[in-house]
C-alpha cells in the first residue's frame with residue numbers, strides 16, 4: 001500500500017506467506033551450504049531481502065532488485081544504501097525484472113512480487129523468454145505474488161484459460177469450479193502457457209510446491225515453484241500432491257477447494 005510519502009508498506013501477512021514458502025522450498029530443494037542469487041522486485045523498502053538475509057546471508061550472496069517506477073526506485077536506492085551499511089550489497093535496477101540477465105552460476109531464487117494478476121497480459125510471453133533464455137533454469141526457485149480474485153471477470157478467465165480448462169477437464173459452465181481453479185492455479189497455468197510457447201515443457205520440470213493465501217488490502221496469493229530437470233505436464237502441474245495450500249487468516253492448511 002502506498003503511503004503519502006510514496007513509500008510502499010505491506011502488512012505482516014505477506015511476509016508470513018513468503019516465509020512459509022521459503023521454508024518449504026529450502027526443506028524440499030535447498031542445499032544448506034549453497035550460496036544463492038536472489039532476484040526480486042524492489043518496491044521502496046526491500047523488506048523481503050532482509051528476511052532472506054536473516055535466514056542465511058548465503059541466500060543473499062548476490063542480490064538483484066528491479067523497480068520499474070522511477071520515484072519508487074529513488075526511495076529504494078535510499079534503503080539500499082542503509083542496508084549496505086550492514087554489509088548487504090544490492091544491485092538495484094530501474095528496469096523490468098523480465099530483463100534480468102544471468103551473470104553468475106549460483107542457483108537463483110526469484111521473487112516475482114507482482115502488484116497485479118499473474119495472467120491475462122503478456123506474462124506468458126515474458127516468462128517464456130526467461131525459460132527460453134535459461135534465465136530461469138534447473139535448480140532455481142520461483143515465488144510469484146498474484147491477486148486471487150479474477151477481477152477482469154469469469155468470461156475473460158474462460159476465454160484466456162479455455163485450452164487449459166479443456167485439458168484439465170474443467171467444466172467451464174460451473175462458475176464455482178472456474179473460480180476455484182483460477183484462485184489456486186492461475187499463475188501455474190500462466191507458467192504452463194510460457195513453457196508451451198517454446199515447447200520447453202518437455203525439457204524442464206516446473207512443480208508447484210505450495211500456495212499461501214493472505215489479505216493485504218485485497219485477497220492475495222503467493223505461489224511457489226521448483227525448477228528441475230524433466231518435463232512438465234499440465235494436469236500434474238495443477239493437481240500435484242506436492243502442492244500444499246495454506247490460509248494465513250486461519251493459520252492452517254486449507255483444502256484445495258477452500259483456497
Ligand SMILES: C[S@@+](CC[C@H](N)C(=O)[O-])C[C@H]1O[C@@H](n2cnc3c(N)ncnc32)[C@H](O)[C@@H]1O
Pocket residue numbers: 008010040041042043044045046047048049066067068069072095096097098113114115
Ligand atoms: C509488491 S512491490 C515489491 C515489494 C517488495 N518485494 C518488498 O517486500 O518490499 C512490487 C513493485 O514492483 C514494481 N513492478 C511491477 N512490475 C514490475 C516489473 N515487471 N519489473 C520491475 N518492477 C515492477 C511495482 O512498481 C512495485 O513497486
